[in-house]
Amino acid sequence: MLFQSFSLAGQALKNRMVMPPMTRSRAAAGDVPTELMAQYYAQRAGAGLIISEGTQISQQGQGYAWTPGIYSQQQVAGWRAVTDAVHQAGGVMYAQLWHVGRVSHTALQPGGAAPVSSSPLVAEGVKVFIDPEQRGPSGGAGEMIQHSAPRALAEQEIQAVVQDYAQAARNAMDAGFDGVELHGANGYLINQFIDSQANNRTDQYGGSLANRLRFLKNVVNVVAAVVGADKVGVRLAPLTTLQGAVDDTPQATYLAAVKLLDDLGVGYIHIAEADWDDAPEMPVAFKEAIRLMYGGSLIYAGKYNAQRAEQALQQGWADLIGFGRPFIANPDLPQRLEHGWPLAEPKGDAFFGGGAAGYTDYPAYQP
Numbered sequence: 001m002l003f004q005s006f007s008l009a010g011q012a013l014k015n016r017m018v019m020p021p022m023t024r025s026r027a028a029a030g031d032v033p034t035e036l037m038a039q040y041y042a043q044r045a046g047a048g049l050i051i052s053e054g055t056q057i058s059q060q061g062q063g064y065a066w067t068p069g070i071y072s073q074q075q076v077a078g079w080r081a082v083t084d085a086v087h088q089a090g091g092v093m094y095a096q097l098w099h100v101g102r103v104s105h106t107a108l109q110p111g112g113a114a115p116v117s118s119s120p121l122v123a124e125g126v127k128v129f130i131d132p133e134q135r136g137p138s139g140g141a142g143e144m145i146q147h148s149a150p151r152a153l154a155e156q157e158i159q160a161v162v163q164d165y166a167q168a169a170r171n172a173m174d175a176g177f178d179g180v181e182l183h184g185a186n187g188y189l190i191n192q193f194i195d196s197q198a199n200n201r202t203d204q205y206g207g208s209l210a211n212r213l214r215f216l217k218n219v220v221n222v223v224a225a226v227v228g229a230d231k232v233g234v235r236l237a238p239l240t241t242l243q244g245a246v247d248d249t250p251q252a253t254y255l256a257a258v259k260l261l262d263d264l265g266v267g268y269i270h271i272a273e274a275d276w277d278d279a280p281e282m283p284v285a286f287k288e289a290i291r292l293m294y295g296g297s298l299i300y301a302g303k304y305n306a307q308r309a310e311q312a313l314q315q316g317w318a319d320l321i322g323f324g325r326p327f328i329a330n331p332d333l334p335q336r337l338e339h340g341w342p343l344a345e346p347k348g349d350a351f352f353g354g355g356a357a358g359y360t361d362y363p364a365y366q367p
Contacts, residue, residue, distance in 0.1 A: 001313040002306060003338050006048060006320060008297055009230040009267045011092055011178055013048035013320075016313060017334050020270070020301045020322035021051050021096040021181070021235070025066035025129070025352040026137050026359065031056070033068045033078030038085040039360050043331035045091030049320065051181050051233075051270070052082075054098035057168035060116060060161075061189070062108050063100030065131035065142050066353055070095060070168050076175045083176035094179040094233060095172040097165060097223070101189030102150035103243050105130050109148075116157070117150040118192045118199040118206065118215070123244025126187070129352070137353040155203060158215065161189075166222040179231035182219060184257075185272045187243025190216050194257065195247040209253060213260055220264050233299070234261055235270040239282055255289055262294045268320075269294060273302030275324070287317040306337045332364040341365045 006013045028034050041050055055070045056062040062069065069075045079095070086093045102117035107130045109115060127144045153161065165182070172180050184190035192198045193215040199206050205214050216234075224232050238254035247253045261269055271290070273282050282302075291298065300312055301322025312318040327333050329346035336343055342365070350358020 002309050002321065003334070006297075008049065008092075008320075009179060009228070013092055014046070014090070015048040015334055016320045017047050017049075017309075017337075018299055018301070018320050018322040019044050019047040019050045019327045020272075020299075020324050021053050021183070022324055022328065023053050023064065023067060023352065024359065025064065026354070027066050027068040028078075029136060030072065030074055031062070031067065031069040032072075032074045033082050035081065036356060036360060037068070037078075038082040041082050041093065042085035042089045042091070043360060044327055044333070045086050045089035046332060046334045047091065047327065050086060050091055050093040052079075052093065052095045052177075054096050054183055055079075055168075056098050056100070057164045058099070058161075059108075059110050061099035061164070063104040063115075063147070063188075064129040065108070066137040070097070070171045070175065071164070076171050079172075079175035079177070087176070092178050094181050095175070095177040096181045096183050096235070097168045097172070098183045099161065099164070099189040101192045103147050103188060104128055105145060106148045107132065115148055115150040116153045116161075117189065118152065119201055120150055120152050121198060121200065122149050123147065123187065123198075126243050138355045142353065152201065155205070158205060158218075162215075162218045162222055165219045166226055169223045169226040173227060179233065179267065180223060180227055181233040181235055181270060182223065183235050184216060185235045185237035185242075186240075187245035190219065191237070191243075191245045194253065195245040196253070197246040197248065198244065209256055212253075213257055216257065217260060217264065220261065220266060224264065224266070229265040230267040232266045233268040233270055234266055235272060237272040239280075239286070240272070240274050251286055255293060258290050258294045262296065266296060268297040268299055270299040270301065270322070273300060275302040284315075284317070291317045329362050330365075331362055336365055339367070341367060
């Protein structure tokens with residue numbers, strides 16, 4: 001089933017393999033996508049679906065140096081070159097819209113302000129990547145540093161951030177993307193509203209589960225009004241505790257989130273499973289419960305190989321499978337998996353920052 005075509009929001013995908021969002025920190029000055037990024041994504045257009053690296057919806061939404069934005073006209077033009085290259089190579093590409101919330105630093109924020117979040121809570125030990133020398137991805141070494149203490153968004157500010165998502169969705173359409181994915185996982189802003197231990201608000205955005213899901217609901221509604229609900233995906237990481245985001249009842253919380261997204265009619269939910277060594281596996285019963293509660297397409301990502309992917313598709317709780325790190329070193333990953341060809345290993349020291357080395361210089365397999 002992995003190599004069968006699939007229809008997503010009326011778009012024909014050539015297979016069920018997804019290249020999921022992976023931060024590579026190659027954007028130019030002004031956080032503008034580059035021609036090198038266009039080459040990188042076009043090389044991997046054999047995926048059924050490409051989801052862009054996390055793309056900040058505003059400067060306030062940035063948490064790491066050298067990541068691309070989608071809020072300026074220069075950024076939109078840069079992304080247009082990327083989507084044109086992917087489409088010319090026969091690919092389909094969604095933009096992942098990203099606001100990191102508290103996972104940022106004053107050095108990255110407008111006017112050196114504090115990052116914003118649902119609540120003024122620090123996630124101890126959670127670090128961000130800054131470029132104190134301002135040398136850019138090709139010429140300098142950045143620095144990992146504890147994120148700055150955040151301040152809680154006032155209610156009227158929440159509405160402004162929601163509108164930033166709507167404008168980012170408009171910009172994504174102008175940039176030629178086929179749809180958008182909202183980053184609601186990995187401890188970033190949407191996640192900071194959802195998870196009980198990251199949200200101590202006492203207004204309509206905190207306390208009860210319905211209140212903690214309100215920000216997600218508002219963002220989905222405004223983005224769906226721009227691009228159509230069927231072209232909206234949402235990434236969730238239900239049972240992980242990344243970047244200090246912890247929920248007291250994660251299965252109940254995220255089944256409620258899934259039910260909400262089903263009611264809102266989003267096109268897909270993208271489930272990020274734990275992908276580190278010795279990570280606990282997500283119970284199959286939980287995956288089956290998600291399938292029962294959600295009628296759209298389901299993407300799963302997290303250390304899948306061809307065998308595990310095929311099993312997930314055959315069992316019916318997944319429709320599409322994301323392959324992360326394998327796509328870094330294997331631009332022709334679908335062909336390699338289909339033919340049983342060996343996989344190249346990615347160069348970890350080139351994951352973030354730099355130029356073409358470890359980015360666009362991985363060759364296709366020569367049988």
